[in-house]
Amino acid sequence: MNRFNGKIVPVILSGGSGTRLWPLSRAHYPKQLQSLHSELSLLQETASRLTDNNFTQPLIICNQEHRFIVAEHLREIGIKPKAIILEPIGRNTAPAAAVASIVIAKRDPDAIILLMPSDHVISDIITFKTAIKTALPAAIDGSFVTFGIKPTKAETGYGYIKKSAITPQQNGCFKIDAFVEKPNISDAKAFIDDGNYYWNSGIFLFSASKLITELEKLSPTIIKTCDMAVSKAKLDLDFHRLDEETFAACPAISIDYAVMEKSKDVVVVPVDMGWNDIGSWDALWQLLDKDHNGNVISGDVILRNTKNSLIRSENKLVTAVGIENIIVIATDDAILVSSRGTAQDVSLIVDDIKSANRSEHLSHSKIYRPWGWFQTLENRDQFQLKMINLNPNSKISLQRHKHRAEHWVVVAGTATVTRGDEIIQLKQNESTYIPIGMAHRLENKTGKTLEIIEVQSGDYLGEDDIERFDDEYGRHK
Numbered sequence: 001m002n003r004f005n006g007k008i009v010p011v012i013l014s015g016g017s018g019t020r021l022w023p024l025s026r027a028h029y030p031k032q033l034q035s036l037h038s039e040l041s042l043l044q045e046t047a048s049r050l051t052d053n054n055f056t057q058p059l060i061i062c063n064q065e066h067r068f069i070v071a072e073h074l075r076e077i078g079i080k081p082k083a084i085i086l087e088p089i090g091r092n093t094a095p096a097a098a099v100a101s102i103v104i105a106k107r108d109p110d111a112i113i114l115l116m117p118s119d120h121v122i123s124d125i126i127t128f129k130t131a132i133k134t135a136l137p138a139a140i141d142g143s144f145v146t147f148g149i150k151p152t153k154a155e156t157g158y159g160y161i162k163k164s165a166i167t168p169q170q171n172g173c174f175k176i177d178a179f180v181e182k183p184n185i186s187d188a189k190a191f192i193d194d195g196n197y198y199w200n201s202g203i204f205l206f207s208a209s210k211l212i213t214e215l216e217k218l219s220p221t222i223i224k225t226c227d228m229a230v231s232k233a234k235l236d237l238d239f240h241r242l243d244e245e246t247f248a249a250c251p252a253i254s255i256d257y258a259v260m261e262k263s264k265d266v267v268v269v270p271v272d273m274g275w276n277d278i279g280s281w282d283a284l285w286q287l288l289d290k291d292h293n294g295n296v297i298s299g300d301v302i303l304r305n306t307k308n309s310l311i312r313s314e315n316k317l318v319t320a321v322g323i324e325n326i327i328v329i330a331t332d333d334a335i336l337v338s339s340r341g342t343a344q345d346v347s348l349i350v351d352d353i354k355s356a357n358r359s360e361h362l363s364h365s366k367i368y369r370p371w372g373w374f375q376t377l378e379n380r381d382q383f384q385l386k387m388i389n390l391n392p393n394s395k396i397s398l399q400r401h402k403h404r405a406e407h408w409v410v411v412a413g414t415a416t417v418t419r420g421d422e423i424i425q426l427k428q429n430e431s432t433y434i435p436i437g438m439a440h441r442l443e444n445k446t447g448k449t450l451e452i453i454e455v456q457s458g459d460y461l462g463e464d465d466i467e468r469f470d471d472e473y474g475r476h477k
Contacts, residue, residue, distance in 0.1 A: 003110045004140050008132070008205070009082070010050045011100040014043055014062035014070055014118040015090055019347040019361070020279055023334035024312070028363040032119035033069055036284060043070065043118045044077050049125050050114070054132075057082045059104065060118075061096045064088055067239050068370035068473065086236070088244035093202075094258035095250045098215055098226040099242065105208040112139050113211070115255070116203040121287060123274030131271040134172035135205045143265045144214075145173065145205040148198025150272040154188035157279050157344060159200040159256070161268050162191075173267040179256060198270055202277070204255065211259065219258045225250040236474050281327040281336075282343035285310040299330075308340070333365045370473045371396055374454070384461045388442070390415075390450040395443035397471035404458030404465060406434040408442070413450035416443040439469060 018030035025031040032043040040048065047058055057080060062070045064086040074081055085099060097115055104111045114132065122128050135145040148161045159182055163174040179200065183191065191197035215223040225246055232243035260266050276287050288296045288310075295306060299313030301320075309326045311318055318330050327343055329336040338346060353361045366375040371394040378385035390396070390413075398418065408417065409431040417424050417432055418441035426432060434440045436458065444450035468475060 004112055004207075005108065005110070006054075007056045008050075008054060008112050008114050008136070009056050009104055009208075010047075010058040011097070011104075011113050011115045012043070012046055012058050012060050012118045013093060013096050013115070014060055014066065015087065015096070016063075016119060017090070019350040020344075021281060021284070022346055022350050023331045023336050023360065024314070024329055026363050027361060028065055029069070029368065030066075030119070031278065032117075033066065033073065036278060037121050037287065040077070041073055042121070042278075043073050046116065046118045046120070047074060047079050047081075048077055049122065049128065051079070054129075055114075059100055060084045061087060061100060063090065064239075064241065069368050071238065072370075084239050085233075086239050086241045087247065088242055089248050091247065091250050091252045093255040094215075094219065094222055094253045095226050095247070097204075097211060097255045097259075098222050099230055101208040101211040102223075102227055102230045103240075105212060109209045111208045112136065112205065113208055114203070114205050117277070119278065120201070120203075121274070121276045121278060123276075124272075127271060127273040131269050131273065132205065135269045138170040138173045138267055139205045139207060141170070142207065142210050143170065143173070143267050144210070144260060144263055146176075146260060146266065146268050147201045147203045147205075148268040148270045149201050149275045150270060151192055151197065151199050154185060154192050155199065156182055156185055156188050157283070158182060158277070160188075160191055160197045161200050162194075163196050163198065163268050163270065170267060173269055176266050176268050179261045198268065199275075200256070201275055202256075204260070210265075214259055214263055214265075218262050219251070219253070221251055222253070222258060280343040281310055281329065281338065281346065282340040285327070285340060310340070331364060334360050369396075370394075372449075379461075382457060382459060382461070384456040386454040386456065387411075388450075388452040388454050390442060390444040390452065392444060392447045392449060395472070396441060397466075397468040397473075397475065398439060398441045399466050399468050400437055400439045401458070401465050402437065402467070403460035404456050405436045406440075407455040407457075408432050408434070409453040409455075411451040411453055413444060413448050414446050415450055415452065416445050417441070418443070441470075 014032050016030040018025040018027045021031045033041050035041050059082045067086055131147055138145050160180040162177040164177040166174055229242040229247040232246055234241050278284050285296050290296055294308035296310045300317045301311045301313055303320050305322045306320045307324045311320055311328045313330045315332045325340045327338040327340055350361045366373055372389045372391045374386050374388045376386055410426045410428050415426040417426055420438050
């Protein structure tokens with residue numbers, strides 16, 4: 001008998017490779033960390049939905065490369081997570097769900113988990129919470145509950161769930177006839193006409209112990225490797241770092257394939273809650289408010305005779321004349337131009353970028369660090385110009401470089417600088433020089449942001465030319 005304690009544990013999956021919304025989304029800064037739908041990032045929106053007394057603090061599972069950004073996004077909205085678990089390598093949703101269930105079951109075997117992606121939009125939160133209440137008795141009784149989205153059109157970019165007869169003693173829940181892969185357009189239209197098909201939201205409600213038991217029967221390798229990866233995990237500051245070698249041996253498979261399509265205890269709750277997974281730029285165009293010409297505009301944009309298009313500029317003027325049904329996304333280092341009808345194929349361009357051994361799929365010119373960010377303004381042979389933004393009461397590691405010297409000019413704020421054996425303070429318009437091989441540190445001891453212009457010069461300017469002696473964020477060389 002399940003002894004549910006009354007509070008659901010939200011488990012938020014914050015992985016992703018950042019391909020479908022390129023060039024805004026990158027591998028090192030994917031779409032859940034972007035503000036696309038409101039002033040909050042998608043991760044912040046997801047975490048903010050579940051802050052009432054029916055839920056515990058969330059458990060986050062994310063890529064280790066994103067750990068400090070994820071922690072900062074949660075801190076900004078006043079949410080202290082139950083834990084942030086770091087995946088050393090992406091292994092899809094089944095291992096992530098297994099890890100979460102193992103960790104949570106150690107504290108409470110009867111805990112009920114709400115597993116959900118971090119990058120979806122849900123506009124009707126009241127209806128969403130009502131659906132969770134409908135699903136809860138079934139989850140307590142040992143069912144896996146998925147949430148089927150009432151389709152609004154024949155969509156080929158989503159998987160579908162076909163519901164069956166209503167489940168006895170589980171009001172509002174339906175048995176499932178089939179999980180269906182992303183269909184072609186004719187099948188999608190047939191699904192809409194049928195009336196028993198729903199979009200697969202990828203959101204699930206279940207007990208932690210039930211998932212562990214089911215994986216032991218259906219996918220024992222997953223639960224075995226995940227259990228070992230958790231037992232060998234190390235605490236790194238506020239993060240739980242899974243054992244890399246063990247977790248890498250776990251099969252990469254979705255929870256749909258590993259459990260939901262095989263288990264006999266799966267039901268669906270149909271719901272119409274304004275859900276969108278923003279799987280393409282066209283999906284974002286459909287979601288956002290439009291002007292009288294059907295355009296979605298963001299940033300410095302001037303249009304003439306342009307209709308039904310999404311034009312977004314991050315830092316420069318973008319103009320368009322006489323176009324229709326077009327996507328234009330301009331960042332400081334890349335521009336995407338696509339028809340809305342082919343926006344699903346943006347990931348193919350990202351594959352081409354990878355094949356060309358370029359770096360634009362990985363990161364923007366602005367790189368986020370636990371202490372703030374830096375942005376490359378100019379990059380030439382043996383010379384590089386950067387803007388450094390250091391958060392209040394933060395500092396970079398004590399470090400040195402073998403191949404480059406650095407000149408620092410304070411633009412705003414007050415800098416405390418370690419140069420070898422001396423410590424100096426620099427105010428606005430003051431500067432200093434760091435020779436090759438000198439140990440140094442930049443620190444902001446004030447409550448205001450510190451802005452620095454850094455000029456690097458040397459025969460090698462890569463970010464891997466760094467030797468750390470002391471780092472409060474636990475980073476190695």
